[in-house]
Amino acid sequence: MTTNMQSTARQTETIFRTQDLNIYYGNFLAVKDVSIEIAKNSITAFIGPSGCGKSTVLRCFNRLNDLIKTFHIDGKIFYRDQDLYAPEIDPVEVRRQIGMVFQKPNPFPKSIYENIAFGPRLVGYKGDMDELVERALKQAALWEDVKDKLNAMGTDLSGGQQQRLCIARAVAVQPDVILMDEPCAALDPISTLKVEDLLQELKERYTIVIVTHNMQQASRASDFTAFYNVEANAKGQRTGYIVEYDRTEVIFQTPQHQATQEYVSGRFG
Numbered sequence: 001m002t003t004n005m006q007s008t009a010r011q012t013e014t015i016f017r018t019q020d021l022n023i024y025y026g027n028f029l030a031v032k033d034v035s036i037e038i039a040k041n042s043i044t045a046f047i048g049p050s051g052c053g054k055s056t057v058l059r060c061f062n063r064l065n066d067l068i069k070t071f072h073i074d075g076k077i078f079y080r081d082q083d084l085y086a087p088e089i090d091p092v093e094v095r096r097q098i099g100m101v102f103q104k105p106n107p108f109p110k111s112i113y114e115n116i117a118f119g120p121r122l123v124g125y126k127g128d129m130d131e132l133v134e135r136a137l138k139q140a141a142l143w144e145d146v147k148d149k150l151n152a153m154g155t156d157l158s159g160g161q162q163q164r165l166c167i168a169r170a171v172a173v174q175p176d177v178i179l180m181d182e183p184c185a186a187l188d189p190i191s192t193l194k195v196e197d198l199l200q201e202l203k204e205r206y207t208i209v210i211v212t213h214n215m216q217q218a219s220r221a222s223d224f225t226a227f228y229n230v231e232a233n234a235k236g237q238r239t240g241y242i243v244e245y246d247r248t249e250v251i252f253q254t255p256q257h258q259a260t261q262e263y264v265s266g267r268f269g
């Protein structure tokens with residue numbers, strides 16, 4: 001793997017650091033040798049062909065893979081210098097601090113207001129809920145759209161609005177990090193641009209890691225990019241790995257590997 005990121009990330013604060021990380025589903029080695037650092041208040045994009053393990057790595061960062069019985073890792077993932085998989089770490093608390101937005105907008109079948117208030121209430125928020133709901137919706141650039149219909153169902157919003165509602169729901173519990181797994185895959189181009197604009201605002205407060213199949217999105221919206229690829233072993237098992245990780249402009253303009261060049265210019269994948 002080629003990476004100039006270790007030194008770059010150290011210039012700012014490092015939020016995640018993985019060390020010789022291998023990720024398995026049962027005996028299947030899904031992703032190997034992941035050693036990266038994710039810088040604070042930045043947007044890091046994971047790109048690469050289908051099945052190379054982008055989502056698998058992303059879901060390790062908030063221990064969402066723990067819900068899969070066969071999942072296990074070796075190597076380490078540090079979150080703010082703490083071993084994220086140490087026995088004393090509570091995965092539920094991890095998921096509060098490290099939120100997630102999924103490919104398909106998935107608001108709860110509740111009102112817009114309740115979609116936001118649900119999480120804070122669950123973690124015992126005692127402050128002014130109206131104020132919190134307004135703040136979260138403003139941070140997700142949805143307030144102007146919905147301020148007069150907070151009691152309407154979240155599921156009745158347009159797809160793009162639903163995704164911004166899910167982002168508002170994620171920020172409402174005041175996370176440290178927001179993970180996004182192809183958050184614009186189900187959105188039209190205008191909604192996609194709105195979410196991309198929103199990302200630039202959100203990174204002032206949060207660290208964002210985003211999986212995307214959209215090369216323009218990665219080059220427009222991210223500060224750093226990891227390009228993953230996949231290779232088959234003798235038994236035909238296909239294992240993902242990071243080919244190259246660097247500042248986004250380097251990955252898109254002067255990558256060091258031919259595979260990266262071919263992928264970002266749309267010649268494979």
Ligand SMILES: Nc1ncnc2c1ncn2[C@@H]1O[C@H](COP(=O)(O)OP(=O)(O)OP(=O)(O)O)[C@@H](O)[C@H]1O
Pocket residue numbers: 025030048049050051052053054055056057068238240
């Ligand atoms: N729950 C699971 N059980 C077993 N194997 C899995 C599971 N989830 C993912 N995999 C396998 O792990 C590998 C990586 O999958 P992953 O979804 O992380 O790739 P990806 O790069 O995000 O792909 P895509 O771009 O298609 O979403 C694939 O071979 C996939 O089949």
